[in-house]
Amino acid sequence: MATMTYRDALNEALREEMDRDPDVFLMGEEVAEYDGAYKVSKGLLDVFGDQRVVDAPISELGFAGLGVGAAMAGLRPVIEFMTFNFAYLALDQIINNASKLCYMSGGQFKVPITFRGPNGPALQLGAQHSQACETYFLHAPGCKVVTPATPADAKGLLKASIRDDDPVAFMEGELLYNFKGEVPEEDDFVIPLGVADLKRVGSDVSIITHGKMVHVALQAADKLESEGIEAEVLDLRSIRPLDVDAILETVQKTNRVVYLEDSWPYAGAGAQVVSIIQEEAFDHLDAPVLRVTQADVPMPYAKNLEALAKPSVERVVGSCKKVLYR
Amino acid sequence: MAKTNTSSEAKTKDVLARHGVTAKIALELMQEMLLYRRFEEKAEESYAIGKIGGFCHLHIGQEAGAAGVIKVLQPEDYAISAYRSHTQAIAKGISPKAVMAELYGRVGGVSGGKGGSMHVFGRDARFFGGHGIVGGQIPLATGIGWKIKYSGENLVCVCFMGDATVNQGGFHECLNMAAVWELPVIYVVENNEYGMGTAFDRVSKAEISTRSVPFDIPASSVNGQDVLSTFEHFHNLTEEVRGGGGPRLVELRTYRFRGHSMSDPVSGTYRSTEEVERHKEESDPIAILRDQLFAEDVLDRDTLQEMDATAKTIAAEAADFADASPMPEPDALYENVWAETNAHGRLFFDGQRT
Ligand SMILES: Cc1ncc(C[n+]2csc(CCOP(=O)(O)OP(=O)(O)O)c2C)c(N)n1
Ligand SMILES: [Mg+2]
Numbered sequence: 066m067a068t069m070t071y072r073d074a075l076n077e078a079l080r081e082e083m084d085r086d087p088d089v090f091l092m093g094e095e096v097a098e099y100d101g102a103y104k105v106s107k108g109l110l111d112v113f114g115d116q117r118v119v120d121a122p123i124s125e126l127g128f129a130g131l132g133v134g135a136a137m138a139g140l141r142p143v144i145e146f147m148t149f150n151f152a153y154l155a156l157d158q159i160i161n162n163a164s165k166l167c168y169m170s171g172g173q174f175k176v177p178i179t180f181r182g183p184n185g186p187a188l189q190l191g192a193q194h195s196q197a198c199e200t201y202f203l204h205a206p207g208c209k210v211v212t213p214a215t216p217a218d219a220k221g222l223l224k225a226s227i228r229d230d231d232p233v234a235f236m237e238g239e240l241l242y243n244f245k246g247e248v249p250e251e252d253d254f255v256i257p258l259g260v261a262d263l264k265r266v267g268s269d270v271s272i273i274t275h276g277k278m279v280h281v282a283l284q285a286a287d288k289l290e291s292e293g294i295e296a297e298v299l300d301l302r303s304i305r306p307l308d309v310d311a312i313l314e315t316v317q318k319t320n321r322v323v324y325l326e327d328s329w330p331y332a333g334a335g336a337q338v339v340s341i342i343q344e345e346a347f348d349h350l351d352a353p354v355l356r357v358t359q360a361d362v363p364m365p366y367a368k369n370l371e372a373l374a375k376p377s378v379e380r381v382v383g384s385c386k387k388v389l390y391r
Numbered sequence: 392m393a394k395t396n397t398s399s400e401a402k403t404k405d406v407l408a409r410h411g412v413t414a415k416i417a418l419e420l421m422q423e424m425l426l427y428r429r430f431e432e433k434a435e436e437s438y439a440i441g442k443i444g445g446f447c448h449l450h451i452g453q454e455a456g457a458a459g460v461i462k463v464l465q466p467e468d469y470a471i472s473a474y475r476s477h478t479q480a481i482a483k484g485i486s487p488k489a490v491m492a493e494l495y496g497r498v499g500g501v502s503g504g505k506g507g508s509m510h511v512f513g514r515d516a517r518f519f520g521g522h523g524i525v526g527g528q529i530p531l532a533t534g535i536g537w538k539i540k541y542s543g544e545n546l547v548c549v550c551f552m553g554d555a556t557v558n559q560g561g562f563h564e565c566l567n568m569a570a571v572w573e574l575p576v577i578y579v580v581e582n583n584e585y586g587m588g589t590a591f592d593r594v595s596k597a598e599i600s601t602r603s604v605p606f607d608i609p610a611s612s613v614n615g616q617d618v619l620s621t622f623e624h625f626h627n628l629t630e631e632v633r634g635g636g637g638p639r640l641v642e643l644r645t646y647r648f649r650g651h652s653m654s655d656p657v658s659g660t661y662r663s664t665e666e667v668e669r670h671k672e673e674s675d676p677i678a679i680l681r682d683q684l685f686a687e688d689v690l691d692r693d694t695l696q697e698m699d700a701t702a703k704t705i706a707a708e709a710a711d712f713a714d715a716s717p718m719p720e721p722d723a724l725y726e727n728v729w730a731e732t733n734a735h736g737r738l739f740f741d742g743q744r745t
Contacts, residue, residue: 098660099588122558122594123525123586151524154559189444189496191507193523331740361741362728366507367496368444369718 066247074216074248075105075237078223079143081253083113086141089227092119092128093145093182102147103183103242129155129180133163133232136178143227146182149198149236155180156201163232164207175230181223183239184212185277186327186375192363195371197276197328202234203305204332209233209258211303212276216246218302221256229258238277259306263315267297270385271315273338274325275301278376282325285381296385304334312338313346320351321388327376330358352388357381406683410619411626414689420458420618421684421695424677425702427454427478430487433706434477434494434508438653442714443494446523447508448475452648455676456581457482459621460549460643463629467544469535471519471528472551474509475581479551484516491709492716499716503723525586526559528552529578533565536574536638547575547632555586557602558595569638570606576638577629578603581615583647588661603640615643616674619683646670 069077083089090113091106097120100107110118121128125146132142146152152159159180166174185197202210211226211233213219219237226233238244248254264279265286272282279300286296299315301308316322322342324335335356342354360374407417431449438447450457453475461470461482470483477494481487485501493500494508501513511521519535522528532550539546556562557580569576580599584591591599600610613624621643628639648671650657658664684690729738 095588098593102587120589120594122589123555124558124560126560127558154524154526187445189507190446191509191523192505193509193527194446329740330742356742358741360724361739362724365505365719365724366445366493366510367504367719367723369721370496370505370724373721373724 067250068245069216069248070242071216071219071238071244071246072103072105072242074220075223076107076109078220078227079106079109080112082224082227083109083117088139088141089143090117090119090140091143091145092121092132094121094123094147096120096145101145105242106145125151125154126158130158130162132178133158133166133176136163136176137166137174141177141227143179143181146180148194148239149182149184150194150196152180152182152198153201159202159208159232159234160205164205167231168207176232177230179223179226179233179235181235182237183242184236185239186359186364187239189366189368189371190364191366195364197326197359199234199236199276199304200328200333203334203337207232208305209303210305211235211258213302214238214241214276214279214300216244217248218256218262220248221254222258222302224255225258228255233258236276241277256302258303259308260302261308261311262300262302263297263311264300265296265298267295267319269295269319270321270323270389271297271299271319272323272325272381272385273299273301273312273315275304275334276327278325278327281376281378281381284378285385288378288382289385294385294389294391309341309345312341316342316346317349320349322350322354323381323384323388324354324356325376325381326356327359329361330356331361333358352390355384355388357384406619407687407689410623412619412622414687416462416622417619417680417684417689420462420622421677421680421690422698422701423458423462423482424454424618424680425699426487426705427457427481428677429699429702429706430477430481430491430709433710434491435649435653437495437710443508444496445507446474447494447653448651449649449653450475450478452670452675453581453583453615453645454478455618455621456551456579456615456643456645459618460579460625462622463625464549465546467517468546469517469519469539469548470551471532471535471548472521473525473528473553473556474521474523475553476511476521476551477508480511480513480516480518480521483513483518485511485513485518487705487709488712492713495713495716496718497713497716498719499712504719505723505727526552526556526561529556529559529561529565532576532578533569533574536569536576537572539575540572545633547577547629549577549579551579551581553586554580554582554584554591554599555589556580557599562602566603566606566608566638566640570608573635573637575632577632578638578640580640580642581645582642583645585647585651585661587651587655588659590661599642600640608638608640610640610642612642612644615645616676616679618676618680646674
C-alpha cells in the first residue's frame with residue numbers, strides 16, 4: 066500500500082490509462098500548462114505532450130461535444146470540467162448525445178467518454194459554484210455516474226471509467242483533493258463499476274451514501290458508537306450502475322436505514338434508493354427510511370446559513386436515532 | 392501607483408478638451424477610481440483575515456472600465472456583469488456599505504448575505520448582477536435589451552464580460568439576436584489578456600473586435616486604462632445606441648494587477664512578475680489620470696491626497712458597517728427560493744421545512 070492524496074491517486078490513474086492506451090486524451094480548461102485548476106493533471110503535459118493534454122477555451126458545450134464526436138469515431142476522451150457546475154452548459158451534449166447515441170443507433174455506436182471534475186458543495190462559493198450535480202446525470206438512461214470517496218476508490222474507479230465503453234460522469238469531491246489514504250500498489254488496480262463498498266460494519270442502523278458524504282457518515286458512526294449504537298456505512302461508489310444487492314443486504318441486516326447525500330432531496334439518488342428498498346425489502350424495515358440531504362434551497366453564501374444548508378454529522382446522528390426510536 | 396507616466400499624451404495640454412471631458416467630470420472620475428481601488432484593497436484585507444470567504448475577484452488595475460463606462464449612463468440604464476463586479480455595482484449606484492456587507496455575508500448586504508462576492512445585485516440601481524458562470528450574463532443582457540425595445544424605452548443595457556468569455560457559444564447566439572432585433576445592448580469585453588491562467592491567444596484565433604463582424608455589429612477597441620478615452624468613447628457610442636443604432640461590441644484593453652481570484656497567484660507560469668510590474672508602472676489607470684490632471688493644472692498633490700483620504704474613509708466605513716451588520720437569521724435559509732408560495736402544492740422536500 067502507498068499513502069497518497071486523492072489528487073495524486075487521480076493523477077496516477079490518468080497517467081496509467083494514457084500510458085496504456087494511446088487513444089486516451091485529456092481536454093479541459095487549464096488542464097495542460099496550469100496543471101489543472103485543482104492540479105489533478107499535474108505534469109501530464111510534459112509526459113504526453115499537447116496533442117494528448119489539451120487546454121480548451123471556455124466553451125463547455127463545444128469541447129464536451131467534441132469529446133463525444135471523437136469517442137464515436139474511436140477515441141477514448143477524458144473531458145475535464147473545471148467544476149461540474151460548468152457542465153450544465155454541456156448538458157445537451159451529455160444527455161442528448163453521449164447518453165442516447167448507443168440506443169438511437171441500435172448499438173452501432175459506443176461512446177467511451179469520461180466526463181470528470183470536482184463536484185459538490187464547497188466552502189462559501191455561493192449558489193452557482195457550490196452544489197452537488199449528480200442527479201442531472203443520474204436521471205438520464207445511458208450515462209453512468211461514479212462518485213469516489215477515497216484515494217483508492219478514486220484511482221481504481223477512474224481507471225475503470227476510462228476503460229468503460231459508455232459515457233461516465235466521474236464526480237470527484239471538490240473538498241477531497243488533499244485527503245490522504247492507502248492505495249494498493251498492484252500493477253493494474255481497477256475497481257469495477259457497480260460494486261458498493263462497506264466502509265464500516267455495524268448491526269444497528271445502515272447509513273447508505275455516496276461521494277464526499279461517506280466521510281460525514283463515518284464521523285457520525287463514530288459518534289453513534291460512543292453512545293452504544295453500531296452503524297454500518299455503505300458507500301455506493303457508483304450510483305449508476307447501482308449495487309442493489311449490497312443495499313438489500315445491509316437493509317436485511319440492520320432493518321433501519323438513513324440515506325445521506327449532499328445534493329437536493331427532490332428526485333435525487335436517495336429518493337431512488339428509498340424507492341428500491343420499499344419495493345424490494347419492505348418486510349425487512351423496522352422504521353421508515355429517512356434521508357439527510359442538502360437543504361432544499363440554492364446554496365447561500367453567508368457562513369451560518371451555509372452550515373445550516375449542508376448535511377452535518379449532527380443531523381445524521383439525529384436521523385439514525387430517529388429510525389432507532391431513541 | 393506608478394510614479395511616472397510614460398504616455399506622451401499626458402504631457403500635452405488640452406487633454407480634457409480633446410476628450411470632451413470637463414474638469415468637474417474628470418475629477419469625479421478620479422474620486423470614483425480611487426474609491427474602487429481602496430474598496431478592493433479593503434476587501435483584500437478583509438479576505439486575508441477571514442471576514443470574506445469563498446471566491447473573491449478584484450478589479451484592481453481595471454477601475455477605469457467601471458468608472459469611464461458607467462459614468463455615461465443614465466440612472467435608469469441597465470448594467471450587468473460577471474463575478475469581477477464590485478466596482479461596477481458601486482459605479483451603478485449601490486452603496487459601498489451594502490456591497491461590502493454582501494462580501495461579508497451579512498444582513499446589511501445587497502442580498503442579505505445570500506449572494507456573496509460573485510453575486511452582487513441591485514434592482515433599484517439597475518445593476519442586474521453579479522454572475523458566476525462565464526457568459527451567463529450575456530443572454531440576460533440581451534433579454535434586458537429586448538425589454539427596453541419592447542416597452543419603447545429610451546434606455547441602454549451595458550453587458551460587461553471578460554476576454555475569455557467570447558468563446559462561449561451563448562455570446563455568438565446573443566450577438567446574432569441582438570443584431571437581428573436591433574437591441575440597445577452594448578457588449579463590453581474587458582480584455583485583461585487572460586482567463587485565469589490562460590492567455591487569450593492560446594485558445595482563441597480571431598481578435599475580439601472581429602467577433603461581431605458576422606453579425607454586422609459595429610465593433611471598436613479602446614484603451615481601457617485611460618479613463619478619459621474610455622469615457623469619451625462610451626459617451627458617443629451610448630447615445631448612438633440609445634438613438635436606435637442597434638447593438639455594439641467594445642473591447643476595453645486592460646490588465647488585472649492581482650491574481651484571478653484571491654486564491655490564485657498574481658503571477659506564475661502563465662505570466663511573469665516582470666510583466667505584472669511593467670503594467671503597474673505603465674498602465675495604472677489612476678496614475679495615468681493623475682498625470683493628465685496635473686498637466687492640465689486641475690489637480691494638485693494636496694487635493695489628490697484629500698481625495699484619496701476620502702476614498703479610504705468610505706472603504707473603511709464600508710468594512711466597519713459590514714462588520715457590525717449581523718449574520719442572517721436562520722429563517723432566511725428558506726426565504727426567497729420562490730417569489731410566491733403556492734396554496735395548493737408543497738414546495739419544499741427536505742423534511743426540515745414542509
Ligand atoms: C462556464 C464556466 N466555465 C469556467 C468557469 C471558471 N472560471 C471562472 S472565471 C474564468 C476565467 C474567465 O476569464 P475572463 O472571461 O477573461 O474574465 P476575467 O476573469 O479575466 O475578468 C474561468 C475559467 C466558470 N466560472 N464558468
Ligand atoms: Mg480576462
